[in-house]
Amino acid sequence: MTRITDVQARTVSIALDDPTSFSNRQVLKRDYSLVRVTGDDGISGIGFCYAGSNAGEVVTRAVRDLLKPVLLGQDTHRVEGLWQEMYQEGLLHGRTGSVMRALSILDVALWERNARAANLPLHRFLGATDEESVAAYASGGYYLDGKTPQKLADEMTGYVDQGFKAVKMKVGREDLAGEEARLAAVREAIGPDVLLMMDANNAWRDLPTALAFMRMAEPYSPYWIEEPFSPDDIDNHRRLAERTPIPVATGEIEAGRWRFKELLDKEAAMILQTDAAVCGGITEFRRIAATAASYGVDICPHWFHDLHVHLVGSTPNAPYVEFFADDKVLNFRKLIDTQLSFRDGRLMLPQTPGLGFGFDEAALDRYATGPWG
Structure with a gap:
């Protein structure tokens, strides 16, 4: 059994090169919330979401303060059970929006970590x-x-x-x-x-x-x-x-x-x-x-x-x-x-384990609003 030993999250904010418009709004920048979940076998998985044009830190804080305690010490392969426990923990804070995005990217990271551990592409x-x-x-x-x-x-x-x-x-x-x-x-x-x-x-x-x-x-x-x-x-x-x-x-x-x-x-x-x-x-x-x-x-x-x-x-x-x-x-x-x-x-379709890519740490350092934590 592999146990979750660490859950980290980080917010990055990237300005668009050109202001881009939709039918009824304009976007000048994008915030992303990123997560990394590590097991006691040393293998990590990543997750990420678009966290809006402002206040992307809300998603990251939901990961760190609300959902991370649910995951630490748990079996990395108990994905369905952990989903239900994270959902229950976040029930009063938001069944959609930022809290569900935080749950989503942690769930993605678990699946991605387990695929890497199995040495299989995620698909x-x-x-x-x-x-x-x-x-x-x-x-x-x-x-x-x-x-x-x-x-x-x-x-x-x-x-x-x-x-x-x-x-x-x-x-x-x-x-x-x-x-x-x-x-x-x-x-x-x-x-x-x-x-x-x-x-x-x-x-x-x-x-x-x-x-x-x-x-x-x-x-x-x-x-x-x-x-x-x-x-x-x-x-x-x-x-x-x-x-x-x-x-x-x-x-x-x-x-x-x-x-x-x-x-x-x-x-x-x-x-x-x-x-x-x-x-x-x-x-x-x-x-x-x-x-x-x-x-x-x-x-x-x-x-x-x-x-x-x-x-x-x-x-x-x-x-x-x-x-x-x-x-x-x-x-x-x-x-x-x-x-x-x-x-x-x-x-x-990627043929390497997990999602088939990783974060560019130098790029993260350039755009991040703060460190991993």
Whole structure:
């Protein structure tokens, strides 16, 4: 039996090279909370999450002050039991948000540590569905000052030229005419056979506004509309899903299997975008994916391709990884020592133990708000 001897956490904050806009907000920097869990065999595992644009230390403090005492001295392989004990410990502090993110990254670190100890890549340790690679879509299309529809189309074409057969762009910031100009330019540039995802980032507050956008977008054959409303507005997700042929996708900041079951029961989404660094870790991700499979619903996880490549590679109803080709938006890429490789629109599954990468300690020292602790 291997016992947990140390749990450490650290916050890093990285400014974006260019201020980047969504439908209704702008991001200037990103905070990440990082953890490292070590067993008495000397093997460590890592976990990480996006901790917001400010106050990322809240997640790190939840690790150090609330959940670390639950883990110390425990069997590293008692993952399910430790999940339940961490969940119970955090119950009064937050069943979603920062506390659940703290639980999530500790759960990821446990799975990653145990995979390293078994000398297996994480996707194989979890029970692989794919041997060499998984399909990915290239995520981008953000709003930037001076970014014309043609420049957006050039960006999307660049991903297609790299071999990606699916791409995603942001929508919902401009008026209908402006949004149609962007969609039309992209569809013309990438052709009819490339899948085109749309991400609204909670752009709309009411059903008529969303429906007007969807009617405009339908001729451009989008593959899905992502997060059309606030994540708490499940009923409007359901109403929109009933009224448009374009699949509704959501769930990237949802936590816990119960909330996802509500989405499924209400038929509010045809695609769940469960994020293992948000929903409750790998343990909860697997529960959610299995539940979704019984409804005939796919999981296309959000963000962190370095983590989710392993989960898509071990989940039968997970067809795509979201992939960021550079560090302009997902600047977490600056913190790790190995990047994923891709070929013909597919990400190559790591073949080294655990996640297949580690933190770049020099980069952490450059961006950290404080030391490991």
